[in-house]
Amino acid sequence: MSLTILAIESSCDDTGAAVVRDGLLLSNITASQDVHKRYGGVVPELASRAHQQHIVPVADTALKEAGVQPEELSAIAVTLGPGLMGSLLVGVSFAKGMALSLGIPLVEVNHLQGHVLAHFVRTPNDTRPTPSYPFLCLLVSGGNSQIIRVEAPDKMDILGQTIDDAAGEALDKCAKIMGLGYPGGPIIDRLARQGNPNAFSFAKPAIKGLDYSFSGLKTSFLYFLRDQLKEDADFITKRQADLAASFERTVVEILMQKLDRAVRETGIRQVALSGGVSANTALRAAFLDRQDHKGWTVFIPPFAYTTDNAAMIAQAGYYKALAHDFCPLDKPAYARTII
Numbered sequence: 237m238s239l240t241i242l243a244i245e246s247s248c249d250d251t252g253a254a255v256v257r258d259g260l261l262l263s264n265i266t267a268s269q270d271v272h273k274r275y276g277g278v279v280p281e282l283a284s285r286a287h288q289q290h291i292v293p294v295a296d297t298a299l300k301e302a303g304v305q306p307e308e309l310s311a312i313a314v315t316l317g318p319g320l321m322g323s324l325l326v327g328v329s330f331a332k333g334m335a336l337s338l339g340i341p342l343v344e345v346n347h348l349q350g351h352v353l354a355h356f357v358r359t360p361n362d363t364r365p366t367p368s369y370p371f372l373c374l375l376v377s378g379g380n381s382q383i384i385r386v387e388a389p390d391k392m393d394i395l396g397q398t399i400d401d402a403a404g405e406a407l408d409k410c411a412k413i414m415g416l417g418y419p420g421g422p423i424i425d426r427l428a429r430q431g432n433p434n435a436f437s438f439a440k441p442a443i444k445g446l447d448y449s450f451s452g453l454k455t456s457f458l459y460f461l462r463d464q465l466k467e468d469a470d471f472i473t474k475r476q477a478d479l480a481a482s483f484e485r486t487v488v489e490i491l492m493q494k495l496d497r498a499v500r501e502t503g504i505r506q507v508a509l510s511g512g513v514s515a516n517t518a519l520r521a522a523f524l525d526r527q528d529h530k531g532w533t534v535f536i537p538p539f540a541y542t543t544d545n546a547a548m549i550a551q552a553g554y555y556k557a558l559a560h561d562f563c564p565l566d567k568p569a570y571a572r573t574i575i
């Protein structure tokens with residue numbers, strides 16, 4: 237019997253809906269929220285209000301684009317957490333309401349597991365290879381930096397993670413300190429392409445094991461600029477591209493040093509990249525370099541599945557629905573968790 241799932245994602249500032257049938261993606265709709273740009277970061281209350289405006293048209297469009305009637309759905313999958321509580325509640329309430337009214341089961345998805353399983357999202361004509369288990373996944377976003385050992389869709393172990401800021405957060409803060417826009421990651425990426433990555437050096441953390449830390453780098457950058465601005469008030473404007481390139485290089489080196497070590501320690505050479513920061517040009521290049529020179533097989537998903545999206549939630553939900561792993565309708569959303 238065919239398994240058709242509508243998935244809903246609303247954990248942060250993107251409202252997403254996607255339809256997957258028997259493991260193949262039929263539609264994937266995302267409504268982003270420009271309202272946060274002028275505040276330099278996501279404003280939770282504005283995010284949940286925007287989700288309320290977007291959720292019905294986004295879900296409706298996903299169903300129409302897939303050519304699926306609500307009555308054909310087998311289950312509703314939804315991101316139950318982690319994320320911003322006000323944002324999650326909109327998607328979770330919508331998904332529960334729909335499951336209840338259609339008399340079909342609800343499937344809960346952990347947002348971070350969704351990011352990892354983005355590597356298995358396939359459209360009907362898509363022949364990209366998928367990772368085989370076990371593989372390592374570097375999950376780097378605005379809220380997370382983790383190295384995950386993936387044994388199966390429902391078995392993931394975190395080998396290391398940030399003890400303070402996430403990599404994306406560090407890039408966003410670097411852009412903010414330089415007076416650039418939000419989100420800063422793509423702006424730093426663009427500027428860095430015109431700069432010298434070795435122009436400046438910033439402090440790198442000495443953290444044990446496979447954990448990360450990015451708060452020291454941010455402070456080092458801030459103090460460096462403070463000192464330079466005393467000498468030359470136009471320093472940032474004059475050296476913007478070099479600053480972006482040097483900061484980006486440091487972030488990528490920090491990420492890759494620990495990942496190299498994880499590959500050495502586990503002996504697993506299939507390595508996947510996930511999360512919003514995986515759009516970064518230098519990080520992608522570092523992955524491809526490992527593939528060319530260290531014998532890794534790397535998996536980098538298309539841009540549409542790297543930032544927050546419902547396609548990855550649909551894929552994760554599909555695996556759970558196959559296993560009849562359903563969720564009671566009274567299970568609440570959660571803001572924080574580990575995989």
Ligand code: KG4
Binds near residue numbers: 380421
């Ligand atoms: O996974 P994601 O969409 O969601 C959250 O974690 O909220 O990741 C967003 C993060 C932001 O920090 C953003 O600056 C970063 O991904 N990002 C990038 C690039 N595109 C997005 N960072 C570096 N280079 C990029 N091209």
